[in-house]
Amino acid sequence: MHVNNKHSLSVGRIMRLRKQIIVGARNYHKYLVNKVFKLVCEDGTEVDIRFYISDFKHMTGLYSNLDDRNFYQKCFSGTIGIGNIDVRQKYNWNTLRIKGDYIEKIHELLYKDGKKTLLLESLITNTYVFPYTVINNSNNMCVGFVSNMNKARSLRKASSSVNSLSKNQLLQYSPSHLGV
Numbered sequence: 001m002h003v004n005n006k007h008s009l010s011v012g013r014i015m016r017l018r019k020q021i022i023v024g025a026r027n028y029h030k031y032l033v034n035k036v037f038k039l040v041c042e043d044g045t046e047v048d049i050r051f052y053i054s055d056f057k058h059m060t061g062l063y064s065n066l067d068d069r070n071f072y073q074k075c076f077s078g079t080i081g082i083g084n085i086d087v088r089q090k091y092n093w094n095t096l097r098i099k100g101d102y103i104e105k106i107h108e109l110l111y112k113d114g115k116k117t118l119l120l121e122s123l124i125t126n127t128y129v130f131p132y133t134v135i136n137n138s139n140n141m142c143v144g145f146v147s148n149m150n151k152a153r154s155l156r157k158a159s160s161s162v163n164s165l166s167k168n169q170l171l172q173y174s175p176s177h178l179g180v
Helices: 011-031 053-060 068-077 093-104
Strands: 035-041 046-050 117-124 129-136 141-146 151-157 166-177
Touching (some): 011 068, 011 093, 046 129, 046 151, 053 068, 053 093, 093 151, 117 141
Antiparallel strands (some): 035 046, 035 166, 117 129, 117 166
16 A cells, blocks of 8 residues: 555546556557657757656556556556556546546647647656656647656646746657567
């Protein structure tokens, strides 16, 4: 049991989140996982970003009795049960509802309205400074990337992700498969 589990979820809300994380894992798998995306910005900045199976659970914001890989695999296969999602959660329902909406369409971060997609450098949040963040204002979605590999780690609201060193318009991205 986690120390900061302050918020209880009803069975109905867990069922809604379960459906969303299943759809999200399937979109994550189809469009993002095990790919490197080379981002090219209008100022010439080039950054490679990556999406890994082991980061999916963290981006949902959910506590579960499953480890990261099993959580993702059960979501992707549609076999995650409501018993795998803790009733007590760190985040309140409103935050989890928004994360659920975002995780369902996480692929739209890069695949929807590229004119509204920006690369932020050094996004400062209450808990972390993300070296790079991709933000898509057309769906109010933002993903923060961590480590020297720039792996996706944090799924957030774009509207609350504004304190950064720089913002650059994304001109293009090109996905390629990782050698895994």
